[in-house]
Amino acid sequence: MLYTLTILLPVIIIAFVMPSYYVKIITAETEKLTDATLVGLTENIQTYLDDLERVTVSPYTNNEVMNSLKQKARGFNSPPDNYSKYKADYTLYHTLPSLLVNLRKDILGTLLVAIDGSVYYNDSSSQLTEIRSDYPYKEQSWYHQAIAANGRVSFVNVHPQDYLKLTTVPNVFSVARLIKDPDSKQPLAVIMADADTIILDRIVRQVSVNVNSIVTITDKDQKLIYSNTRLSQEVLNQFLKNPTNIDLNQQSYVAVSREIPTSSWKITVWLSKAxxxxxxxxxxxxxxxxxxxxxxxxxxxxxxxxxxxxxxFKEMIGVMRQVQLGNMNKRFSFRGQDEIAQLGNALNRMISQLDELITNEYLNKLKLRNAEFRALQSQVNPHFLYNTLNAFVSLNRKGEHALLERAILSLSGMLRFFLTSNDSCSLEEEFSSIQKYGELMSMRFSDRLEIAITIDPQLAPFRIPKLLLQPLVENAIIHGVEPCENPCRVEVSAELLPGINGNESFAIRIADNGIGFNTSEQIGDQHIGLSNVKERLELAFPDKHEFKLESSLGRGTTITIIISLNNEEPAK
Incomplete structure (x- = not known):
């Protein structure tokens, strides 16, 4: 079991589990980065498609072109006179190309097929490219697709530009639209803007992807428009069936996709797992x-x-058993200066010290009470300094440097009182310290805090543990006043109580009208401060004191400490 836990299990984790875990992390981060990259890539392609779409609405911007198309549509039913036919053809041959001029050289040209079968083509490269007169334009799928769209833009898949007289027929993708009469809604023509597929490759290559990644663009019918790697239809079908895990060239891929909203095209990046x-x-x-x-x-x-x-180690165990039986003279024999020798020497010293501790047990018990008392008192200073320094930070952030200087001087005066060697002080000295602390807090909270301190002159010389009340006042301000949005008042008082059966006593009261709290719940630092005060009271005035706590949400908190005057004062 020890070998498995200390050797075998770490080996498995280091050699297998951690690399697999980091592969998952890297894959997830790469998918996120790729998805963010696809956002920019999608916007670039969308911008290009918008440019193509704007070309197809150009005829609507010229009345002469629209009138000529209307004339062509009317002539489809009744032949026009020669002058009207000449005027319509002149407009479509000369005026229409000026509308279709665009600054993007990658838009190859624009084809317009009037409803009467007339065909007009504008080449963006200013070359006199001729169209084929024997080409069945109205029988093409892109023509029917535009008619079915009924005036909306139609995105045409990659197809050959075989309707032009070219030595080499390129593959293009297009945007087509049916031009309709704005008044009668009758079809007038179909216009189609062609773009070279090379532009898709340029846009994709502008974006940084992993070296072995594959980028594909498919249309709404899941037909391939572009791929930066030659893909067979079989591989593409595999992608469509299982887009999360593809095997290509004996490698596995993870797909990250994003759709172009207007065209419903989908851009996919296949990340190589290898x-x-x-x-x-x-x-x-x-x-x-x-x-x-x-x-x-x-x-x-x-x-x-x-x-x-x-x-x-076995010898040490034997020595410990002898000591356990009461033989305090037993020692461990060791040689050298190695770690075992140091441990044996420490064991011998421990036995000697234990013998001495047992001998002086009675004296230690007498000193234990004072040691516990000092330990509890030492908890107060760090707690107080923590909250006071937080107040200084708040003043510094507000830029109140003069007030901050006064606060630091007040704190230095308090520290002189805290660092005195006595463990007890008079009630008057304790109240004076609270008065200085209240001044510090008043600087921090300004008009939101009012502190009232009253003490019966007869109780001024009575001695109590030093800093006994300060944590209670601090709790009242930090936990009662600070969260409250309204101005608050903290009252600290000491007064004599009427004697009962000859027992004289006095009461110390700390009250605030802050937010209060549910006394059935323990509240972090506030609870620690209360426990500290209770323990110090028990050490200083055992069985001669009472501690009362009253609080409710929204009505503030009141703490009352009743101490008998017949009790001995705490040791100095």
Whole structure:
């Protein structure tokens, strides 16, 4: 079990679990970065598609073009006169190209097919490209797609530009639209703007992706529009069936996709799992080396040193058993200066000290009471300084440097009182210290805090543990006044109580009208301060005091301490 826990389990974790864990982390982070990259890529392609779409609405911006298209539509039913036909053709041959001029050279050209079958083409590169007169334009899928869209933009998949007389027919993708009469809503023509697929490759290459990643763009019918790697339809179908895990060229990929809203195109980046895993290959290698070395070293150390290590420990156990039986003269024999010798020497010193402690047990018990008293008192200073320094930070942030200087001087005066050697002080000195602390807090809270301190002159010389009341006043301000939005008042008073059966006593009262709290719940630092005060009262005035706490939410808190005057005063 020890070998499994100390050797085998760490080896498994270092060599296998940690690399796998980091691969998952790297994969998740890469997916997030890729998704963020796709946002910019999607916006770039969307901007380009918007440019194409704007080209298709150009005819609507010119009345002469629209009138010519209307003339063509009317001539489809009744042939127009030669002059009207000439005027319409002139407008579509000369005016229309000026509307379709655009600054993007990657928009190859614009094709317009009038409803009467007339075809007009504008080449963006200013080349006199001719159209084919024998081409069945109205039978093409893009034409029917535009008619079905009924005036809305239609995104056409990649197709050959075979309706032009070109030596080499390129593949293009297009945006088509049906031009309609704004008044009668009758179809007038179909316009289509062509774009070279090379622009998609340029846009994709502007974005940084992993070296072995594959980028694809598919249309709404899941047909491939673009890919930076040659893909077969079989691989594409595999992607469509299982987009989270694809096997290509004996590699696994993770897909990150984002859709272009207007065209419903989907851009997908396939992240290579092998490339992601290669980033932690060094962890596998180093983990295996350290694991193997650790196993060999562990076996060597175990067999070489186990006997020498166990023997002295058994002797120490024997010495401890003798001491347990009461033989305080038993000692451990050791040689050398190694760790075991140091441990044996420490054991012998411990036995000697234990013997001395048992001898002086009675005296230690007498001193225990004062030691506990001092320990409880020492808890007050750090707690007070913590909250006071927080108040200084608040003044500094407000830029009240003059007030901060006064506060620091007041604190230095209080520290002189705190650092005196006496463990007790007169009630008058304690109230004076509280008065200075109240001045510090008044500087911090300004008009939100009012402190009233009253003491019966007869009680001024009575001695109590030093800083007994300060934590209670501090709790009243920090936990009662600070969270309250309204101005608050803290009252600290000491007064004589009427004697009952000859027993004279007096009451110390700390009250505030802050937010209060539920006395059935323990409240962090406030509870620690109350426990400290209770324990110090028990040490200083055992069985001669009472501690009362009254509080409710929204009505403040009142703490009353009643001490009998017939009790001995606390030791100085």
């Amino acid at each position: 490339e992601l895993a290669s980033k932690v290959y060094w962890m596998h290698l180093i983990g295996a080396i350290f694991a193997a070395g650790g196993v060999v070293l562990a076996f060597f150390l175990f067999f070489a040193y186990s006997r020498n290590l166990l023997k002295p």
